[in-house]
Amino acid sequence: MPERYPGYDVLAKRATPSWNEPTRRVIDARLSIPNEPRFFTMQEWETLTAICDRIVPQPKDRAPVPIAALVDRKMTNDERDGYRQASMPKMQQAWQRGLAALDAAARASHGAPFHAIAAVKQDVLLKAMQNGELSGPEWNGMPAHTFFSERLAHDILAAYYSHSSSWNEIGFGGPASPRGYVRMNFNRRDSWEAVEAKPGHEAAARKANERVG
Amino acid sequence: MLDEALHSPRGKDGRAPDPLRVGGWMPMRQYGENDEVDFAIVGTGAGGGTLACKLAEAGFSVVGFDAGAWWRPLEEFASDETHQEKLFWTDERICDGDNPLKLGSNNSGKAIGGSTVHFAMVSLRFRPEWLKSRSLLGYGADWPLDWREMWRYYTEVEQALKIAGPVNYPWGPPRPRYPYRAHELNAAALVLAKGCEAMGIPWSETPLATVSAPRGRSPPCVYRGFCVSGCSTNAKQSALITWIPRAVKAGAEIRDLAMAGRIETNDAGYVTGVHYYREGQWRFQRARNVVVAGYAIETPRLLLSSANSQFPDGLANSSGLVGKNLMAQTNQAAWGVMEDEIRWYKGPPSLAVTEHWNYTDTGKDFFGGYAYMSQGPLPRAWVSSLAGNRGLWGDALLRAMEKYNHQAGLKIVGEVLPQERNRVALADEKDRYGLPIARVTYSLCDNDKALVKHALNFMSQSLSVVGARDIWTESDDTCHLNGTARMGDDPRTSVVNADCRSWDIPNLWVCDGSVFPTVGGVNPSLTIQAIACRTADRIRAMAAQGSL
Numbered sequence: 217m218p219e220r221y222p223g224y225d226v227l228a229k230r231a232t233p234s235w236n237e238p239t240r241r242v243i244d245a246r247l248s249i250p251n252e253p254r255f256f257t258m259q260e261w262e263t264l265t266a267i268c269d270r271i272v273p274q275p276k277d278r279a280p281v282p283i284a285a286l287v288d289r290k291m292t293n294d295e296r297d298g299y300r301q302a303s304m305p306k307m308q309q310a311w312q313r314g315l316a317a318l319d320a321a322a323r324a325s326h327g328a329p330f331h332a333i334a335a336v337k338q339d340v341l342l343k344a345m346q347n348g349e350l351s352g353p354e355w356n357g358m359p360a361h362t363f364f365s366e367r368l369a370h371d372i373l374a375a376y377y378s379h380s381s382s383w384n385e386i387g388f389g390g391p392a393s394p395r396g397y398v399r400m401n402f403n404r405r406d407s408w409e410a411v412e413a414k415p416g417h418e419a420a421a422r423k424a425n426e427r428v429g
Numbered sequence: 430m431l432d433e434a435l436h437s438p439r440g441k442d443g444r445a446p447d448p449l450r451v452g453g454w455m456p457m458r459q460y461g462e463n464d465e466v467d468f469a470i471v472g473t474g475a476g477g478g479t480l481a482c483k484l485a486e487a488g489f490s491v492v493g494f495d496a497g498a499w500w501r502p503l504e505e506f507a508s509d510e511t512h513q514e515k516l517f518w519t520d521e522r523i524c525d526g527d528n529p530l531k532l533g534s535n536n537s538g539k540a541i542g543g544s545t546v547h548f549a550m551v552s553l554r555f556r557p558e559w560l561k562s563r564s565l566l567g568y569g570a571d572w573p574l575d576w577r578e579m580w581r582y583y584t585e586v587e588q589a590l591k592i593a594g595p596v597n598y599p600w601g602p603p604r605p606r607y608p609y610r611a612h613e614l615n616a617a618a619l620v621l622a623k624g625c626e627a628m629g630i631p632w633s634e635t636p637l638a639t640v641s642a643p644r645g646r647s648p649p650c651v652y653r654g655f656c657v658s659g660c661s662t663n664a665k666q667s668a669l670i671t672w673i674p675r676a677v678k679a680g681a682e683i684r685d686l687a688m689a690g691r692i693e694t695n696d697a698g699y700v701t702g703v704h705y706y707r708e709g710q711w712r713f714q715r716a717r718n719v720v721v722a723g724y725a726i727e728t729p730r731l732l733l734s735s736a737n738s739q740f741p742d743g744l745a746n747s748s749g750l751v752g753k754n755l756m757a758q759t760n761q762a763a764w765g766v767m768e769d770e771i772r773w774y775k776g777p778p779s780l781a782v783t784e785h786w787n788y789t790d791t792g793k794d795f796f797g798g799y800a801y802m803s804q805g806p807l808p809r810a811w812v813s814s815l816a817g818n819r820g821l822w823g824d825a826l827l828r829a830m831e832k833y834n835h836q837a838g839l840k841i842v843g844e845v846l847p848q849e850r851n852r853v854a855l856a857d858e859k860d861r862y863g864l865p866i867a868r869v870t871y872s873l874c875d876n877d878k879a880l881v882k883h884a885l886n887f888m889s890q891s892l893s894v895v896g897a898r899d900i901w902t903e904s905d906d907t908c909h910l911n912g913t914a915r916m917g918d919d920p921r922t923s924v925v926n927a928d929c930r931s932w933d934i935p936n937l938w939v940c941d942g943s944v945f946p947t948v949g950g951v952n953p954s955l956t957i958q959a960i961a962c963r964t965a966d967r968i969r970a971m972a973a974q975g976s977l
């Protein structure tokens with residue numbers, strides 16, 4: 217998949233009027249978290265990291281977003297959503313139980329922990345979880361499909377799309393206070409927004425994106 | 430980080446934060462807990478904040494309580510969806526029913542200013558007939574209010590917030606011109622406008638509570654698009670920067686990080702004040718009147734958990750209706766990909782609206798109406814729609830996300846019918862204050878589903894006629910919460926009367942989204958504020974007659 221916004225980097229705007237001081241502090245802290253668990257055990261962490269690689273397969277040519285660490289920090293700080301379905305345990309327990317149950321499913325069908333089986337087999341198990349086809353005592357009544365949608369995919373994707381690398385990928389303008397935007401109509405771009413590469417014009421887009429700021 | 434306001438209260442020692450200045454303070458009157466104040470108001474959002482202001486300006490002694498923090502947006506709001514979750518009510522709630530609600534960021538705020546700190550600013554009036562929907566349209570329940578009177582209070586609120594809106598509004602009885610000119614449309618809004626024109630229905634610029642020209646210390650909106658994460662420029666006319674500073678100036682005291690846990694009653698069956706938790710301990714404020722304004726979940730929760738031997742089913746609950754008839758408006762969408770670049774992250778999310786299906790009664794196989802608006806979800810909100818509704822992950826998800834800047838969408842605010850089975854009750858689980866948490870049960874009825882089906886069909890067509898591709902519909906989303914302490918004419922079938930006064934306990938009031946008997950197809954906050962203005966006028970009149 218060729219990049220749609222080659223060379224665009226939201227962070228190039230860090231020192232411009234698109235970023236205010238609170239935003240710099242918040243994003244700087246997020247971009248510097250160590251890629252290691254604080255909440256999850258090593259075994260849980262290996263499973264979680266493997267899941268993140270399947271839910272968001274990241275390009276090889278840039279530093280990966282530490283998705284698992286971002287999810288881990290949400291658990292460490294017990295940052296809840298404000299609600300849970302009656303069939304679900306609280307956030308931290310849901311994750312612990314779900315990771316153990318997925319690992320158990322991998323061991324039962326492939327004789328190896330989830331992180332050690334092939335990617336295609338991991339996908340089959342994740343799909344089965346999403347469809348609610350996994351069950352057993354490890355789940356302790358928690359519906360697999362609810363865990364998948366309300367916790368697993370929900371938390372992993374929220375973590376990924378809170379990181380500036382994901383914003384570059386989709387051409388999102390990123391932080392925008394106090395400068396905001398001026399050009400609002402169809403196909404209008406402020407000079408501090410990403411340039412989209414039309415097929416065959418990637419090099420020109422890259423050059424233009426290097427001037428965004 | 431940037432969360433000092435969450436840890437120690439700021440409204441104390443005779444001063445309060447001035448949200449319009451960096452590091453600013455304003456003097457604030459302070460009452461003793463033994464002073465029997467005229468009004469203790471729980472919640473400082475659209476309902477409570479407005480009422481606190483109006484009552485203080487009328488000369489009553491007022492103390493407002495809010496569980497949330499007192500922010501200074503200029504220095505404490507980041508342009509970041511994740512960080513700004515600090516504005517939401519994220520204490521646990523349990524959801525069940527056929528359509529369990531998704532709460533948190535989606536519905537309710539916890540801050541001085543309530544949910545208006547992160548609301549999307551859409552400021553619409555009710556269609557007049559909705560106030561008598563049972564008699565005139567054959568469904569729901571009648572309100573004990575007259576639309577002509579409401580029309581005057583709408584005007585008052587539109588002036589107070591300097592709503593930016595169109596010169597002529599296409600629907601309903603004439604209304605005065607909006608105080609500020611409408612905002613420029615972004616491409617996402619133009620997709621709505623073109624679609625409406627192709628489908629032969631009117632559309633309008635959305636009346637919005639963000640200024641289009643300078644107002645005092647509010648600069649005009651800069652179109653940064655983070656509105657539902659809080660406005661860091663103060664262009665947004667939230668209760669935090671409008672009603673609350675006015676209230677403080679008029680002599681109200683507002684206490685932040687103050688969680689009300691129980692309302693006290695005496696042997697005569699009157700309320701005497703509020704127990705609240707602040708700075709590590711439970712305290713008690715004496716008051717001649719208590720107003721509950723915690724929004725449609727926390728209001729019934731507080732009334733129910735204040736049950737005592739005299740009122741074993743909770744306060745104001747002789748009708749058995751406290752917590753019942755919860756209405757979460759439907760919020761379904763049609764999404765499509767345009768050839769053009771849209772870049773919907775620019776500008777307030779809903780710059781264009783059509784109320785056609787609110788004001789048209791033919792061609793519908795359901796009761797009620799809906800408005801639909803253009804959309805501009807930021808990446809986290811957008812991925813949650815894509816993954817949540819279409820189950821996408823892996824490469825398929827990344828490919829869909831890549832079309833972000835070409836995406837356009839239309840989303841309804843849909844009327845739902847009041848149903849007693851949709852309710853807020855108390856769960857066994859306790860929160861960090863030791864109070865029972867809310868259990869929220871929600872199921873759509875056939876009429877709600879028929880409305881959604883009609884809307885999705887119409888909006889999909891309207892996207893298709895302007896050239897959108899890959900159209901898909903989001904069928905599982907809800908937004909504003911209302912009901913749970915409805916107003917009415919009859920103590921057997923309502924909790925409060927037209928003045929928001931409870932039938933059972935004459936000095937206990939409810940003034941927020943909970944009092945709605947029906948919801949209509951528009952966002953509720955303008956109506957909540959108009960009702961609060963009316964309630965204040967009624968209280969002033971009753972006090973003058975000695976009937977308070």
Ligand SMILES: Cc1cc2nc3c(=O)[nH]c(=O)nc-3n(C[C@H](O)[C@H](O)[C@H](O)COP(=O)(O)OP(=O)(O)OC[C@H]3O[C@@H](n4cnc5c(N)ncnc54)[C@H](O)[C@@H]3O)c2cc1C
Pocket residue numbers: 471472473474475476477494495496497534535536537538539540541542543544545547548549550551552553657687688689690722723724725727728731909910940941942943952953954955957
């Ligand atoms: C993302 C989003 C977008 C929205 N967009 C719009 C829009 O565009 N237009 C519109 O009209 N509406 C919108 N709304 C809805 C609107 O914000 C609410 O309907 C409105 O604010 C409700 O007013 P309220 O007074 O009932 O409650 P709120 O404004 O929520 O205020 C309730 C306050 O009470 C406090 N509280 C509750 N219980 C207690 C207690 N026990 N002790 C102390 N304090 C307590 C809470 O902390 C909160 O601050 C939106 C909401 C959200 C979440």
Ligand code: SF4
Pocket residue numbers: 639649650651652653654655656657659660661662663664665776777
């Ligand atoms: S778009 Fe306007 S109202 Fe919304 S956050 Fe930005 S400045 Fe505030």
